[in-house]
Amino acid sequence: MLNKNTEHFDSPEFLRGVFGHNLRKLTSEHKSVAQLTRELGINRTQFNRYLSGEAFPRPDILHKICAYFERDARILLEPIEKLDNAKADNVRENVNIMPMISRMFHFDHTRVPDGVYRWIQPSLMRRGRIVLNLVHFTTLPNAMKQVTVAFPRFMAEASGTSTQWRDRKQIGMAFQHADGFSMLFKYPGLEPFFNSFFSLGFRGISTVKAGFTTATQMSSTAQSQAQPAILQYIQGGCSEVLQARRQCGEIDISSIPEDQQDYLRNWSPFAPGVDT
Known part of the structure; x- marks a missing residue:
């Protein structure tokens, strides 16, 4: 003993x-x-x-x-x-969480290169409108893929939370899958976590990723808990990124290409997968 x-x-x-x-x-x-x-x-x-x-x-x-x-x-x-x-x-x-952890360390960075992406999804506030935001992907020294995203300023104003960048910024991680990748992150000051999944291409265009995002929170009867979303890699340098930054906010859906409009309008969590 x-x-x-x-x-x-x-x-x-x-x-x-x-x-x-x-x-x-x-x-x-x-x-x-x-x-x-x-x-x-x-x-x-x-x-x-x-x-x-x-x-x-x-x-x-x-x-x-x-x-x-x-x-x-x-x-x-x-x-x-x-x-x-x-x-x-x-x-x-x-x-056993090791399979999940291994997906973080074995990320295919060639399919999702580092840089800034335009995040596009339907507005929860007004029909026929979409929300544009920016997402930054970074490869860490340990080969994991870090995701930096900020809660949109206009949505922070509407919800009464801080509009300061440091208060809206959130760091998340990306996980590799056979036919795409997922992201998990949480906005400061908000209760739910957000989980997103994206394909590795959209109708033959490798710089555009189509998928969806969900929140770990019950929504009102007027809103869906899952929303379609699109990631578009911003090619070029600082001037292109700054131009995309100025476009962030809520805009009319007609401002994006028709195939992206079709995807956002026709996507359903209960329907067969949309051709990507």
């Missing part, structure tokens, strides 16, 4: 005792120690030192032990009974 009366819970001696206790518990539920060490490829004498709390395993040996018993490195720090209770009570122990 662990000596819980010691005053040095973070001392090497106590931690070795925790690991030894946990390893003895795990070993008792499996085969003989001799057979176990053969399967792990660990020296029997050294394994006995782990069991008795005399030594810690090297990182590579710890990885073997954790993988064999399907545990994580917390067996170095906390009694296994406590970890088992937490596992039963905490659903995150049963959720």
Whole structure:
């Protein structure tokens, strides 16, 4: 049993005792120690030192032990009974988020190049109108794709929130998918998260991405929780970006190409996918 009366819970001696206790518990539920060490490829004498709390395993040996018993490195720090209770009570122990994380680190930056994009979607305030906004994509040093977007100024004014750039700006992340990419972000001062998905092209045009965006909030009966959206890469330099910036706001839908108008008007979350 662990000596819980010691005053040095973070001392090497106590931690070795925790690991030894946990390893003895795990070993008792499996085969003989001799057979176990053969399967792990660990020296029997050294394994006995782990069991008795005399030594810690090297990182590579710890990885073997954790993988064999399907545990994580917390067996170095906390009694296994406590970890088992937490596992039963905490659903995150049963959720594997690594596939989602890998989509962030394996982003195809050639299909979605860094730069500024025009965000186009129907206005929630007036029929026949669209909202133009800008989105900035940046590749981080760790190869993840960062998304910077700002809550439109006119919508901030209408909702009574701050119109300052620092208060409207939000940083999000992009996730790679087989036939497109998604983005997750949250505007400052607003409760819902926004999740968007876009294809890698629109009717043969690689610089235009068609998709939709949703909010994690119940909408009024007059509004849909999902809206079609279009991303258009702004080619050129600072002058083209500044011109697009001046165009941001709410404008008539007739200001954009007809094929984009058709997509925004005809898209439905319950209809078959629109040809992109």
